[in-house]
Amino acid sequence: MSLFLALALLAGPAEDVQVAVLGHAVSKGDRLEAGDFTMEGRTVAAARGALGIEDAAGMEATRNLAPGTIVRRTDVMTPQLVRRGEPVTIKLASGTLLITASGRALTGGGKGDMVRVVTNSTSRTLDGMVDGSGVVRVSAP
Known part of the structure; x- marks a missing residue:
């Protein structure tokens, strides 16, 4: 919440406050x-x-x-870098060794979120952390 809005809330309901609203329609996922x-x-x-403009x-x-919608916390989420059903690159790093495999996301998430993926070659299901757009990092078993 912006400082201006917080101060206006303390001032009482006598006046209107300036608040950020959407200038056009926004679709889910945009x-x-x-x-x-x-x-x-x-x-x-x-x-x-x-939410203030800087927060949204x-x-x-x-x-x-x-x-004209006032955007609130429940209207937005951290951007999804991995989406359910989409192809992903699975990375396993141990020291200087880096192994990559192609797979498919079973769940979606943003940077740092835990997701479940399945490898294309072995159909093995793994849990990993979203490392970037379409990239999931897994730990050695």
């Missing part, structure tokens, strides 16, 4: 950018829980959002 927002006056009660920019929409 990444929000600072340019997607405009500032509008809303009542203090309506502005409760609103770079996040991914969890549902379709209409123009």
Whole structure:
């Protein structure tokens, strides 16, 4: 929550506060950018829980959002770098040894999230951590 919005909430419901709202429709899975927002006056009660532009920019929409929507924490999530059903590169690193294999994601996640993948060659299911876009790092068994 922005400092301005927090101060306005303390001031009481007498005035409208400026809050960030979407300037256009955003589809589920789209990444929000600072340019997607405009500032509008809303009542203090309506502005409760609103994310500031700096907090929402770079996040991914969890549902379709209409123009004029005040974005809240439940409307966005960390961007998904691995998506369920999509191909991934599975990396196993131990010291200077690096082994890679192709596979498929069984669950999705963002950077640092634990996901489950299956290797294409052996159909073995592994748990690993999202290391980047389409890359999952697993530990030696």
